[in-house]
Amino acid sequence: MITVKENEVLKNLGQRLKNARLESNDPQKEFAFRIGVSIPTLYKMEQGSPSISIGTWIKALSMLGKLDDFDKLITPGESLFERYEALEKTKNRQRVRRRKIK
Numbered sequence: 001m002i003t004v005k006e007n008e009v010l011k012n013l014g015q016r017l018k019n020a021r022l023e024s025n026d027p028q029k030e031f032a033f034r035i036g037v038s039i040p041t042l043y044k045m046e047q048g049s050p051s052i053s054i055g056t057w058i059k060a061l062s063m064l065g066k067l068d069d070f071d072k073l074i075t076p077g078e079s080l081f082e083r084y085e086a087l088e089k090t091k092n093r094q095r096v097r098r099r100k101i102k
Contacts, residue, residue, distance in 0.1 A: 002050050035060045
């Protein structure tokens with residue numbers, strides 16, 4: 001069962017897909033053909049239907065030159081240890097810069 005919030009997110013995604021397609025002056029028929037789906041399936045995508053496969057979304061994003069955006073959906077978490085280590089390196093560099101050689 002899809003929640004109201006999830007449905008809203010899908011509808012917004014579909015609208016952004018439609019806007020991107022229109023900005024590139026790509027008619028539904030041609031865009032649907034290029035991503036390998038029927039016009040009704042593309043229409044469902046643009047309406048935010050949850051039944052569209054992730055592979056179809058990947059193909060559509062690729063055709064629009066936005067595949068890198070998909071890669072940012074779930075970014076790996078940052079390690080607190082790595083963050084602390086980077087902070088310590090920064091502190092050490094600042095200390096070195098403050099010293100004057102006589």
